[in-house]
Amino acid sequence: MSAVFWKELADHLGSKRFVIFFFLILIVGGASAYLAAQALFGQESAGEFIYLRLFTVSGGGLPSFLGFLAFFGPLIGVVLGFDAINSEFNRGTVSRVLSQPIYRDWWINGKFLAGLTALAIAVASIILIIVGLGLYILGFPPDGAEISRAAMFFVISVIYLGFWLSLGILFSIVFRQTATSALASIALWLFFTLFLYMLAGLIADQVAPIKPGVSADVFAKHESIRDLVLRFSPVALYEEATTAILIPSYRGLGIAALLQEASIPTSPLPLGQSLLIVWPQLVGLVALTSVCFAISYVIFMRREIRST
Amino acid sequence: MSPVVEAKGLKKYYDGVKAVDGLDLEIGEGEIYGLLGPNGAGKTTTILILLGLTEPTAGEVRVLGHNPAREPLKVKRLTGYLPENLGFYDDLSARENLLYTAYLNRIPEKEAKRRVAEVLEVVGLKDVADRKVGAFSRGMKQRLGIADVLLKEPKFVILDEPTSGIDPEGARQILDMIVRLRDERGMTILLSSHLLHQVQRICDRVGIIHRGKLVAQGTMGELGAVVEEGEHLFVVRTSRVDENLLESLKGLEGVTAVEAEGDLVKVRATADVRSQIARAVLAAGVELVELKGHTYTLEEIYLRYFQE
Ligand SMILES: Nc1ncnc2c1ncn2[C@@H]1O[C@H](COP(=O)(O)OP(=O)(O)OP(=O)(O)O)[C@@H](O)[C@H]1O
Numbered sequence: 201m202s203a204v205f206w207k208e209l210a211d212h213l214g215s216k217r218f219v220i221f222f223f224l225i226l227i228v229g230g231a232s233a234y235l236a237a238q239a240l241f242g243q244e245s246a247g248e249f250i251y252l253r254l255f256t257v258s259g260g261g262l263p264s265f266l267g268f269l270a271f272f273g274p275l276i277g278v279v280l281g282f283d284a285i286n287s288e289f290n291r292g293t294v295s296r297v298l299s300q301p302i303y304r305d306w307w308i309n310g311k312f313l314a315g316l317t318a319l320a321i322a323v324a325s326i327i328l329i330i331v332g333l334g335l336y337i338l339g340f341p342p343d344g345a346e347i348s349r350a351a352m353f354f355v356i357s358v359i360y361l362g363f364w365l366s367l368g369i370l371f372s373i374v375f376r377q378t379a380t381s382a383l384a385s386i387a388l389w390l391f392f393t394l395f396l397y398m399l400a401g402l403i404a405d406q407v408a409p410i411k412p413g414v415s416a417d418v419f420a421k422h423e424s425i426r427d428l429v430l431r432f433s434p435v436a437l438y439e440e441a442t443t444a445i446l447i448p449s450y451r452g453l454g455i456a457a458l459l460q461e462a463s464i465p466t467s468p469l470p471l472g473q474s475l476l477i478v479w480p481q482l483v484g485l486v487a488l489t490s491v492c493f494a495i496s497y498v499i500f501m502r503r504e505i506r507s508t
Numbered sequence: 509m510s511p512v513v514e515a516k517g518l519k520k521y522y523d524g525v526k527a528v529d530g531l532d533l534e535i536g537e538g539e540i541y542g543l544l545g546p547n548g549a550g551k552t553t554t555i556l557i558l559l560g561l562t563e564p565t566a567g568e569v570r571v572l573g574h575n576p577a578r579e580p581l582k583v584k585r586l587t588g589y590l591p592e593n594l595g596f597y598d599d600l601s602a603r604e605n606l607l608y609t610a611y612l613n614r615i616p617e618k619e620a621k622r623r624v625a626e627v628l629e630v631v632g633l634k635d636v637a638d639r640k641v642g643a644f645s646r647g648m649k650q651r652l653g654i655a656d657v658l659l660k661e662p663k664f665v666i667l668d669e670p671t672s673g674i675d676p677e678g679a680r681q682i683l684d685m686i687v688r689l690r691d692e693r694g695m696t697i698l699l700s701s702h703l704l705h706q707v708q709r710i711c712d713r714v715g716i717i718h719r720g721k722l723v724a725q726g727t728m729g730e731l732g733a734v735v736e737e738g739e740h741l742f743v744v745r746t747s748r749v750d751e752n753l754l755e756s757l758k759g760l761e762g763v764t765a766v767e768a769e770g771d772l773v774k775v776r777a778t779a780d781v782r783s784q785i786a787r788a789v790l791a792a793g794v795e796l797v798e799l800k801g802h803t804y805t806l807e808e809i810y811l812r813y814f815q816e
């Protein structure tokens with residue numbers, strides 16, 4: 201498997217698409233962090249966890265780095281995977297590779313790990329660049345808590361992108377044409393990043409319509425239905441998980457947490473507590489990734505390897 | 509010594525299409541076996557089954573003593589395969605492509621480099637080893653494919669149409685190389701082709717496959733004998749061919765057809781009528797230059813089978 205891993209990793213790092221996306225997130229991520237730093241700079245109340253706010257605060261019309269990664273990250277993940285297998289069929293290399301003594305699942309795993317590593321390299325370097333930018337503008341280093349939370353943010357982001365990578369690979373197995381799998385990937389990306397939010401709102405409006413003068417109960421029901429629908433979205437799972445990590449006082453979604461926050465002064469939670477909050481979301485993301493893998497294996501294991 | 513390939517009652521149906529339909533095949537060690545058949549006969553499908561790249565609908569297969577569907581790795585470790593539509597990674601050099609194959613075979617780096625240099629030399633691609641394969645001609649790719657097969661030092665080599673799309677000189681070189689592999693390295697070789705004269709030139713044994721069935725099998729002599737059963741062909745060379753002679757030949761008992769081709773006369777008969785022919789020629793006042801029983805070419809055998 202290591203042979204596959206190193207070859208694929210070299211392919212990714214040298215590929216145009218990776219370089220283009222890398223510089224895209226580098227520029228946008230750097231700009232959003234820069235604007236965030238500008239907005240925070242000199243602001244006395246900025247206070248605690250200022251480094252983490254570089255990722256979450258948006259300034260000057262640009263989305264926050266977190267928002268940007270949640271929205272565009274999937275595209276990057278999918279782009280590294282959508283032609284993983286079908287391009288090997290189209291090039292006629294599949295027969296040669298799979299007539300060597302390697303298991304088919306190793307091949308998929310090697311490709312996945314290589315893609316994941318490329319994504320991790322990209323995300324890590326951008327986080328480091330943002331922190332470096334913060335150091336330059338703010339003039340003091342991050343503390344231990346900030347560093348460990350930024351590291352968690354990194355891990356969750358890689359898991360999130362890994363899900364999209366596994367989805368891209370799945371599509372590269374399901375669809376023989378790379379164009380089809382690219383389109384399917386983009387469709388699913390739009391569905392999760394845009395339509396599901398609208399859909400969740402619509403469903404919630406249907407079940408618990410909010411009219412002037414409704415009780416707090418209806419309001420709470422509306423919110424919880426919306427949340428329930430969004431639970432199916434990896435984007436929402438990621439946003440929730442990273443919010444809990446990057447905003448230490450965050451206590452979870454839902455009206456209950458909101459009400460609680462209103463009564464209790466918002467004190468930051470220790471990292472362990474925050475992790476407890478995001479645990480279900482993380483498990484959800486990993487589970488979704490496993491589902492993609494399981495389907496990939498089932499389809500690919502018994503497929504006929506004939507290059508035409 | 510157990511045979512290298514042993515297949516019994518092999519079947520592969522694709523919803524409705526009987527690609528392979530009850531095929532028995534046995535290939536002994538050190539043999540060059542030619543699988544001959546028209547397009548769509550089931551040659552490639554048979555090969556895919558032998559490599560475990562597709563599962564047979566029914567039947568038993570053993571390759572080098574292993575079941576390719578259950579122990580694919582054991583088969584693939586010892587078997588080299590040149591697919592019909594050969595593909596390489598176009599953006600890698602010839603050497604890099606081969607190194608990748610070597611690493612997939614878990615050949616350690618130093619040994620891999622040595623072997624790659626060696627096989628590139630064998631197929632005559634030493635001088636272009638570091639050029640990108642994307643710039644290779646069809647013939648160069650085919651030779652690179654053979655290098656790729658040799659790399660793992662297989663015991664058994666399967667070549668699916670090794671000379672398709674290659675000019676006659678290139679084809680001759682490839683065929684010579686195949687014979688050398690057997691002679692110098694003791695490899696067993698299975699090659700598929702629809703090009704009769706090539707198979708005829710190098711194969712020890714030939715199997716003629718048609719609509720998924722092996723309609724004839726044996727050495728060239730055996731196959732000829734099968735065709736000859738009930739029909740004999742004699743070629744007569746005389747000093748002069750005239751109507752008179754042809755008439756008297758036609759009048760002989762057992763003769764079914766007489767054709768004149770220049771100074772040759774072909775006589776078909778149901779029995780060995782050589783002495784009658786000789787007498788008839790002399791009686792017609794013509795000198796007999798040559799009289800011989802015809803050995804069938806594979807082409808004639810082949811045509812016979814597909815006319816039926
Ligand atoms: N995946 C498939 N689905 C349906 N039918 C198939 C499939 N693959 C092959 N066939 C059919 O099986 C038959 C045998 O195909 P095969 O590729 O084995 O022929 P072949 O002898 O290799 O021919 P060629 O000389 O053209 O390479 C053909 O009729 C083909 O149409």
Ligand SMILES: [Mg+2]
Nearest residue numbers: 551552553592
């Ligand atoms: Mg074929």
